[in-house]
Amino acid sequence: MDSSRDTAELQKLLEQEKSRAMLNELVNKLTSVCWDKCVGTPGSKFSSSETACLSNCAQRYLETSALIVRRFTSMQQ
Amino acid sequence: MDVFSSPSSGSSSKPSPEAVVQQVQKHLAQAYVQELLQTVGEKCFTKCITKPSTSMSGSESSCVSRCVDRYMEAMGIISRTVINSVPR
Numbered sequence: 001m002d003s004s005r006d007t008a009e010l011q012k013l014l015e016q017e018k019s020r021a022m023l024n025e026l027v028n029k030l031t032s033v034c035w036d037k038c039v040g041t042p043g044s045k046f047s048s049s050e051t052a053c054l055s056n057c058a059q060r061y062l063e064t065s066a067l068i069v070r071r072f073t074s075m076q077q
Numbered sequence: 078m079d080v081f082s083s084p085s086s087g088s089s090s091k092p093s094p095e096a097v098v099q100q101v102q103k104h105l106a107q108a109y110v111q112e113l114l115q116t117v118g119e120k121c122f123t124k125c126i127t128k129p130s131t132s133m134s135g136s137e138s139s140c141v142s143r144c145v146d147r148y149m150e151a152m153g154i155i156s157r158t159v160i161n162s163v164p165r
Binding site: 032 | 121156
């Protein structure tokens with residue numbers, strides 16, 4: 001019937017929204033953390049070291065998260 | 078007529094998947110904006126209002142303005158970095 005197809009479709013669409021929301025949350029979190037680490041007094045534009053710091057910070061944070069997951073996984077074994 | 082009734086359905090009771098998702102997106106967007114405003118407010122207060130006095134000075138308010146611009150810029154930098162880091 002229509003309704004089971006609708007339910008499957010809805011579930012798929014909601015999964016996409018969930019992924020999108022989680023990605024936004026990650027960006028929010030990273031911006032907050034890296035802002036604190038990298039930005040001094042806000043000027044009319046970022047210095048090149050501030051820009052580099054922000055970009056590096058995000059990458060290192062992601063690597064740290066992956067590292068932590070691997071560590072926990074190996075602890076379970 | 079309620080917002081969920083679609084022309085194709087006979088009754089006004091069953092919303093289409095698309096209509097449900099639209100409502101979800103709307104709520105998520107509202108929550109997102111709320112959270113962002115709160116975060117930026119906190120960050121920029123911290124950076125710009127170091128010694129709260131009886132009124133806001135011109136330099137304090139222009140600092141806040143710059144701060145908001147910089148924070149959005151920082152979000153863009155981080156966002157691009159994250160998108161480009163999606164594992165193969």
